[in-house]
Amino acid sequence: MWLYDPDGRGYLDFYNNVPSLGHCHPEVNAAMAEQAGRISANTRYLEPKLIDYAERLVDTFPSGLDRVVFTCTGSESNDLALRIARFASGNEGVIVSTHAYHGTSAATAAVSPNLGDAVKLSPFVRMVSIPGPAGVPDGQAADFFEAQIRSAIADLNRRGIGVAALLLDSIFSSDGVWVDPAGFIASGVAAVRDAGGLVIADEVQPGFGRTGEHMWGFERHGIVPDLVTLGKPMGNGFPIGAVVGRKAPMEQFGTTSRYSNTFAGNTIGIATADAVLSILQRDQIPRRALSMSQHLRAGLEKIEQQTSTIRAIRNAGLFFGIDIGHESAPATARRTMALDLVNAMRDDGVLVSTTGANEDSLKVRPPLVCQAEHADLFLASFERALSKVAGYAS
């Protein structure tokens, strides 16, 4: 849970969602080193562990999602999923959320409005608002979202572009962590399918137990996507990702379009990811993350009751968004306050960051091995930062 500066000072890591099992996990590192000493090869060479891991990985998904292609990064996963969806649907259009971020490649950056004005969007992408930031009450959330989707579909069809995919991070990480109400995306998802598009769940951030209740974030919404993209915590830091999906589109693409990725599915990455999955399952990391997220949420709610500086607390498991600044404060002031809190906590030895359209939400996502002692250190530091920045008194 700790990072150290050159002077040996420790920083409690409440920000990094790649090393879900903690920094420098000895078993993961041993698996990596052992495989590096045996063979580092690509998927042109058959290796039993590759098949074993692929089967164990798809076993964590709902039935029907039983094909996998390995990649090296979450960006490569989303880029490949878009290629598959466009190939299988015969359409070009992609629907994403207003502040979505899906990767650094040309094709994924072009469907990532979060990157800002300098990065041109694709003429084939449409953005939909999500109910939370629009202030829509829970009871109308599904209808609101579905109406946005239907309007995007109509526009894409009217221009002859058609819908290839709805591409969603189910906890809307870069929109500010909007998780409720569970299930609000389901009717919009169905509308995309009706229009001939595929549904891609971007699990690079919510996946591998981050949300606690489930292994995969989309499960929270009761939907089953056509394609699922994986990345960040899959190798606890080793560059590995994957696309998991239904047989039909995966085979349609795979049997006609040669896809050979030199480093993807390489033996060291597979051995590392295999160790990660084994530990996640053996140590029941998602269940422990859920319990820790409840402890953390209770502590945050106690703080919230004593200040008007916190507008809202949202979380799914150990991914928290904490809206900073009184609702009457101007956007700039809220953004400044959130950044001041991040810096005050860093000075205090605790690492977090910001997210959201206005960057005024704290983004809190500790490694999933976080214990009560770490949560309590974080809460105490947050209170100190609030005192310093926002005149908070407990």
Add this chain to the structure above:
Amino acid sequence: MWLYDPDGRGYLDFYNNVPSLGHCHPEVNAAMAEQAGRISANTRYLEPKLIDYAERLVDTFPSGLDRVVFTCTGSESNDLALRIARFASGNEGVIVSTHAYHGTSAATAAVSPNLGDAVKLSPFVRMVSIPGPAGVPDGQAADFFEAQIRSAIADLNRRGIGVAALLLDSIFSSDGVWVDPAGFIASGVAAVRDAGGLVIADEVQPGFGRTGEHMWGFERHGIVPDLVTLGKPMGNGFPIGAVVGRKAPMEQFGTTSRYSNTFAGNTIGIATADAVLSILQRDQIPRRALSMSQHLRAGLEKIEQQTSTIRAIRNAGLFFGIDIGHESAPATARRTMALDLVNAMRDDGVLVSTTGANEDSLKVRPPLVCQAEHADLFLASFERALSKVAGYAS
């Protein structure tokens, strides 16, 4: 130099160009393991080794190429280089060779005619023939290539697309390994610059000393590109790549377009690549590869003199293309014979593959640590395979 099957049988590896320093190099693996036990973090955390390595890497390039962005794969490198070239030039057009392959992402696959008809090409890509496969004599090679380039530029300009980049693998690996005459690309390169395009050298295959005479393949042609893309052997198997380039386009892109790649430049990849570069330089691997390539070429020429089955031998350092089948034989027969040779050698315990428009050239590219004993084993196996498949008698 050896791979082993489950029964412990050894296969001499004359095919893999990722583990340039050989499989399971103990010093490289030690560097990887040591760093994994210290910290695995991304470029948001300043790490002295990241800066040191970046400076040592750009020192291997001609002056002026002094900026670097790290990636995880060669595909990511080419994808990013295209983004930078399009951003800096304001144009969209890309010129590649007839059978080029530049990657698996949507944007790089769309400029990779080698992937075949199922993978749609970009409407903004133009293909140019290279002189060798077109049978153009050396004395006319530069003019032939330049004329192709000028015609592509004219067509792109006529359609208002403009030229963003000429993207070339300087040894034309997937066109069949066409390396001569040295310098033939220079006047075409100048024409692209005159038209406002950038020149991207795809060094994923020729780079890091593969060609023996130079660290980078483009040096053989006496040109200096604007952007250079790296991959495969950079980490001897660890997923790491980079774009190296001139300050102007790199800063123009970098200061306006947020590019954050979670795994790129991560501390383990950097430590591994740092060990690879140190060993390449300390052990003078490129110089040794050049000397070994001369030994190999002499042996191949001796075989060539005794058979009409070999049409030509081409190489730059330890990357060989050996054209198989008598020139009067039909294309199908030549392709079948090349594949039969590959399989006969595999049965004999030696690994090679095929390349070229007709897949009738043997693609031979051993790890750069290849010794005379390995070259001699390869030559003996090649003779046995020729006896079996093509009635060769030494």
